[in-house]
Amino acid sequence: MKRSLTILGLLWFALLAAKADAQTLTADATAAFEDDVHASAGLTCVACHQDQATSGEQFQTPPRTAIAPMCATCHSDATYMNRFNPQVRVDQFLEYQTSTHGRQMAAGEARVATCTDCHGAHGVKRVADPRSPVFPLNVTLTCARCHGDAERMKLFGHTAAPPADWAASVHAAALLERGDTSAPTCATCHGSHGAVPPGVSSVANVCAQCHIREAELFRASPKRDIFEAIGQAECLACHNNHKIEQPADAWVGLEEGTVCALCHDETGDSAETIRAIRRDLDLLSATMAEADATITRAEQAGMLLDDGRTALRDAREHQVQSHVLVHGFAAPPFSERATAGIASAQRAQEAGDAALEELQARRRGLAIATLLILAFLVTLGLKIRRLSWNA
């Protein structure tokens, strides 16, 4: 009897606790909904919870598998959505159904992402709102909540490395350090609602969305057929996928540690081309660095070197284009561009040298002028001393 009373007491306590928890959740949801894009459009709780049975005053959380179809009732209805924003997309649910998330969810795997996991449930913000979890600056953190969780990813046979790898990439630096919101995040390459990992054959298409010229050069090069034949993902072979680092001239070469050496060696037909490309890249960098140092020295001495700086900017422009032309994997047209860059850097060097030479000439001129002035002052001083000034 005593034991039964204890169990009843515990059950009653658990019921009270559950009710209190539900009330807290409702209060939190209501508070969050006040700052929700749907609330600002005039919608209320029942817009989403309309078909649900209620327990007392508490709305029930919809099953995870039902969330996306529920959102789609409005967001796939062009006529309805047009009332709020004539430009708004209505194909998100269609895309979601093609995504890995959507396909697994449809198969009953409720642990994969659905609309509310990325957008939130009761405090949904517009994507352009910096507080939104899918705003460009936040979206990688949102993806990383699941994809950076090793335990969770292990269940699906994935690693949790991609978010950390991306954070060490040039893309992350552009976005997070320079605030360039056009820099690619997870959704840029994988898609947002239709997120899937790009296949080996389509990686280049993904990268080519931004790196157009590099992709054109690669496709026109003999590398394309070779990569297709061996099943090598195009851009990834040299640049990696998530941890895309700043390319360096030192990547080109046949020495250990270079990217080319992963496939090529001294005996291959390409060895001379690789060496020539590296030679030009090094010469261009060294000439530019030397010219920059000379110009900086002259500027610090007060010389104005707008022409030298312009030549150096030209050299930099040629250098950027040379780096792009490396993707043609052939000496010309790369060598022509690199040679033009070296010529510009040499012009900058000449301007710097001329400025330093002029600086020396100015100082020599000043030294002569100062000597003459001093001689005049001494003469004047002697003359003044010799004058009898008592009037």
Added chain:
Amino acid sequence: MSQTTLRSWLDERLPLADLIQTLRHKTIPHHRHSAWYYFGGVTLFLFGIQVGTGALLLLYYRPSASEAYESVQFITARVPFGWLIRSIHAWAANLMVAGAFAHFFSVLFLHAYRRPRELTWMSGVLLLLLTLGFGFTGYLLPWNEVSFFATRVGTDIATGVPIVGDSLVRFMRGGDDVTGATLTRLFGFHVAILPAITTALVGLHLLLVQRHGMSVPPSVERRSVDDPTALRSMPFLPHFLLRDLFAWTAVLALMAALATFYPWELGTKADAFAPAPAGIRPEWYFLWAFETLKYVPPSIAGIDGESLAVVTMGLAALGVLLLPFLAGHTPKAHRLILWVGVATLGFMTLMTALSLAGTAP
């Protein structure tokens, strides 16, 4: 035409002989403070340098927001000796302000404003204010980032002038903000209006100096009663003139060295839409006033603090201008003026040092 013929030709038309005769008979007091007399001459020499180098800069300078910076860049980088002319113009401007201040304080401390030199003092004070005006109007002309924002801050101070403050700022800027209209306006003041007024006042000042001669400090006058060697005199021609020439030549050597080893920077072009860079401050000779305004509370006894400070500075300037009529001429009054002058100089130095320390990187 031989030298004698030329001289007689000139004598017939100009009173050169009279002038030379007058200068030969002119004498200058010589005593232990007479070194200060040379600062007036040095300031005048620097004004001459400014007129000469300014005229040369005018050959290439273009007073518009779209071309000013580029034209100064062209002068500095392309025009033969343009770098030297621009650097000398900038350095001489600063040395001229320093020379004018040294001349002002030396005249104040030696009580040279006494009767009958009231008008000499007043014309000198006006010339000092005009020199500062040259500095202010010339600062914006290269149209670089620092000068642009410093002019915005500087002109903003005029809003503190009661009643006409806003109108005064609009007049100085040629609009609500510093724009190309401000540049054109300040250029007009810098190369036409201020030089015209300054030339007239310099003429008057020199005429009055010539009319009344150099003032002998009261302390030297008193001492010379017991010790005649305490006050002697020297001929203006050639003795004083050669000493003046010595000082001018030394200043010329200093300017050439500064222009060569510390060429005046051009900086980056002004961008009205860019945020103001850190450490914006006016030229060193306005720093004391700029710093003082920072310490003024927003409101004093219900009156706007900045307005009160601006009015106080204006009244102080008026007081300085009218000093010969306001100050007594007893030894006690002279001591009071001396201490007030020393305190003012100390205050200006302290405020300048605080400003430099506060904005130093």
